[in-house]
Amino acid sequence: MRGGQTRYTAANGTPVLRKTIVEKLARDNGLDYKPENIVVGSGGxxxxxxxxxxxxxxxDEVIIH
Structure with missing residues (x-):
């Protein structure tokens, strides 16, 4: 709150969060993504x-297990 982050974020996640996820995927999983390829959601x-x-x-037919 002191940093002024008191509003809803972008629908696909904040740029800093998406960049952090890209770095984690590269470091831990050897995967190469760009932040614009990452979408953060509120749940599965x-x-x-x-x-x-x-x-x-x-x-289209969808079968839910």
Whole structure:
């Protein structure tokens, strides 16, 4: 709060957080991503919903295990 971070962040996460995730993936997993390829969500259910909503077409069948 003292730093002025009292508002909602960008929908895909703050630039600093996404950069930190990129660094972690490179260091620990040998993966090469750019911050613009990273999306931070509020939970697994929300991320799965968003991923399916942008990749499925009307009439596609989805089987949930």
């Amino acid at each position: 259910k929300n991320i799965i919903f968003l991923a399916l909503s942008v990749t499925l077409n009307p009439g």
